[in-house]
Amino acid sequence: MPQLRKDPIVDRWVIIATERGRRPSDFAHDPVRVDDRSCPFCPGNEHMTPDEVFAVRDGDGAPWSVRVVPNKFPALEIEGGLDREGVGMFDQMNGVGAHEVVIESPDHQAELCEMPAEQIVKVLTTFQHRVEDLRGDPRFRHTVIFRNYGSVAGASLSHPHSQLIALPIMPQLVRAKLQAAREHYAHKERCIFCDLIKQELDFGDRLVAATDYFVTVSPFASRFPFELAVYPRRHCHDIVLATEEETWALAHTLIDILGRMKSTLDNPAYNMIIQTSPSIRPRPGRPDYWGTIEMDYHWHIEIFPRLTKMAGFEWGTGFYINPVAPEEATQHLRNSRRQAVAS
């Protein structure tokens, strides 16, 4: 069973998941990548994965077009109780959680930014279904949806896929966002993200793309070169509540911005994270009460192409050095569209 452990000094949890473990000598090289012919995510190889927990099919008996399976090497395990425990000054609990893989297409070679919008809509709808379902489990506080593209970004299989992890702990970074949003709302009765979107639309120099439904910016304090954030224009705390119109619009936005990133940066590895509302809202009076969340939080997507290396300074401080101003990144990404249109 994996373990969740809390740093005794700073408020940071880690998952010690030795079931994924390797011997010291295994770290010298990248993990071996599965040969494409024996890809466990390809149709016909369904027996190579754990049983599916969800799938999209165009009709009864039709082949799947999106398939969700438990991760074969899960960071957290679905069965068991939390068994919170103190060990001297240390805090730990069982590594209980869900770790699922969303296989985004039967096509091994497909790339998200080149899929038909209809296929991406199926993927987004799958995220909504899975998040909603995992919220039903009272052990879980939050579900994170993320996509690792390319080996540098942590992907070990090239077949297009995303992952979901449902956690029994609210992650530090998500908590910081939720708290900031709640404090802003308490002072101003406005959503901090709505304020930010309005300001970025006014300024314009970090505005990578804007449609009737979604606004994409290169954030003012980008940690990484060409970092992107995608916000729905309509105030909403939860991707589960995105309408059908919005999921179609988001599919088109993702095709657009990931395509521009691909052409501008020569197909970079990237990470994409969907930040949405937590799973549960504890009672008023508790420090983790998210009482005004419908008003104060605003779901969004973060995308980081993996172009720079983290070094000692960043690890030791939580302070980032970014060699490309977001205004410059925005220019490059905007020009990329013009080229694409011109060609």
Added chain:
Amino acid sequence: MPQLRKDPIVDRWVIIATERGRRPSDFAHDPVRVDDRSCPFCPGNEHMTPDEVFAVRDGDGAPWSVRVVPNKFPALEIEGGLDREGVGMFDQMNGVGAHEVVIESPDHQAELCEMPAEQIVKVLTTFQHRVEDLRGDPRFRHTVIFRNYGSVAGASLSHPHSQLIALPIMPQLVRAKLQAAREHYAHKERCIFCDLIKQELDFGDRLVAATDYFVTVSPFASRFPFELAVYPRRHCHDIVLATEEETWALAHTLIDILGRMKSTLDNPAYNMIIQTSPSIRPRPGRPDYWGTIEMDYHWHIEIFPRLTKMAGFEWGTGFYINPVAPEEATQHLRNSRRQAVAS
């Protein structure tokens, strides 16, 4: 001039340092490494670096054995005022700070874990001098000392060196440690690090090495496989106050643990960070008052071999997945000493 920018939602600063900038096409490959024959850190090539700010020499006119120069591609610039400014809801200031390189040896091929202890003592003494000197500048709040070893860890030159960055902002992660230490002291009138050291000596299963002066553990909530933390046994908030005996003992500890890490993990890339007391202590009543710091804080060193990749989950949550339990890492590192002694 680089810029410091604060994320408007979470308390996170970034340095936008476009002087270090690259074109989008430059990110496709690693930066070109300097040919060893034209290494700017080698004796005879002193003209290739900015003028030295400090050096250790065995006598007047003797060649240098440790040399400190401003970084040729600084993340922050030494001249100028902070010019704090709000831009709508955003906060920014000039990227004022110091960014120095400590050339640890004239020998291009030297490795820290194989240097004579005497040479490492000179490096540590140099850190003490530079931190003390940078504290004299009232613009700076904190100085970070770090070492990037190997390309994966962010080193762009192989000649042995460390770096110092003096910042006008207290970094988030350092602030979190200082606050936790202060709160613990306020409750218990004990140093949280002293408590931790005592407990790890009692438990023993994460104890990698212990001498009369230093204790090395693989932390309970290690973020990374084979992460290490080195604590001086004597309570002290500041590496500048380490005694001559302690710097000699630390040199021997570094040779020991970095040597074991090298043999266990086949010479991994790593980052090392020295966490010491901040530069200034503002007045009581201010939120960043470090009034009891001499009693509550405890300087220490963090070491992370770079064996795993950060992926979407980690970036999106601040939650880490570590596939090697620190107790297991401790066993491997202890066995490595036995092998070394046996051979």
